[in-house]
Amino acid sequence: MSTCLTPALATPETSKAPPALPRKVLWAWKRAEDLSGINPHEFGVAYLACHILLSEDKVEWQSRNQPLKVPPNTVVVPTVRIDVDHRKKTALSAKQVMETTRLILKAARAPHAAQVQIDFDALETERDFYRALLKNLRQNLPEKMPISITALASWCLFDNWIKDLPIDESVPMMFSLGRERDKVLLYFRSHRDFLDERAKRSLGLSLEDTGVNELMIPITEKRKIPVRIYVFTKTAWTDKKLQAVNTMLENL
Numbered sequence: 001m002s003t004c005l006t007p008a009l010a011t012p013e014t015s016k017a018p019p020a021l022p023r024k025v026l027w028a029w030k031r032a033e034d035l036s037g038i039n040p041h042e043f044g045v046a047y048l049a050c051h052i053l054l055s056e057d058k059v060e061w062q063s064r065n066q067p068l069k070v071p072p073n074t075v076v077v078p079t080v081r082i083d084v085d086h087r088k089k090t091a092l093s094a095k096q097v098m099e100t101t102r103l104i105l106k107a108a109r110a111p112h113a114a115q116v117q118i119d120f121d122a123l124e125t126e127r128d129f130y131r132a133l134l135k136n137l138r139q140n141l142p143e144k145m146p147i148s149i150t151a152l153a154s155w156c157l158f159d160n161w162i163k164d165l166p167i168d169e170s171v172p173m174m175f176s177l178g179r180e181r182d183k184v185l186l187y188f189r190s191h192r193d194f195l196d197e198r199a200k201r202s203l204g205l206s207l208e209d210t211g212v213n214e215l216m217i218p219i220t221e222k223r224k225i226p227v228r229i230y231v232f233t234k235t236a237w238t239d240k241k242l243q244a245v246n247t248m249l250e251n252l
Helices: 094-107 124-140 178-189 197-201 210-222 239-248
Strands: 003-005 024-028 043-055 058-063 068-070 076-084 116-120 147-152 169-173 202-206 228-232
Touching: 024 239, 043 068, 043 094, 058 094, 076 094, 094 116, 094 124, 116 124, 124 147, 169 197, 169 228, 178 210, 197 202, 202 210
Parallel strands: 024 043, 024 228, 043 076, 076 116, 116 147, 147 169, 169 202, 202 228
Antiparallel strands: 003 068, 043 058
16 A cells, blocks of 8 residues: 655644654655655655746746655655856845745645655755745744755855755765766765864765766775665656665665
């Protein structure tokens, strides 16, 4: 039996601690996914719950409309993706902070949610907006509900602007590194590690980027601390891919 998960909308129990999130988490992005065969004690699922576009003075949004099947009682991480429309002059106003917060709070009400995750890119001129957003979100979420963000690798290395954000988890995205790829990989090959301490406790990998995975997994193993691994794949999850994740992470 499986549960078809949709953006949820029951009111959370604010006095109750969220469920424990497994150390292996599968990202389920903007496509139909059937994860009904996973072991919910072994895997959590971080799913795209809502996509927000900030454009001019507006907040446009779309809730997930692709089916996602998971076993009952699977611990989940509703993830909200935020984009800024750079084709137009976007206000990044206090009003947009409030409306974006409202949408994230709605997503965070998912049953069995361990935390809420915010996925965003931020130009330097946009960082004050995200600081204000995360501060407002922290003030309005239940006290025991953690906030996770995805973080560009450079944010956890050379440009640690996230160090003072009111968050509980930063997940360094060690894939799709773009033009910084060589610089980031050289950094780790020089036997260095993330500057942001929270980034040492989580890691985002892509199943397809074997070069990065072969570099980062041994570094992660050497820390001798529990590390949560989020895994992305470019196409739909299959049993074969799940087995590949287990093989890749067998020593963690």
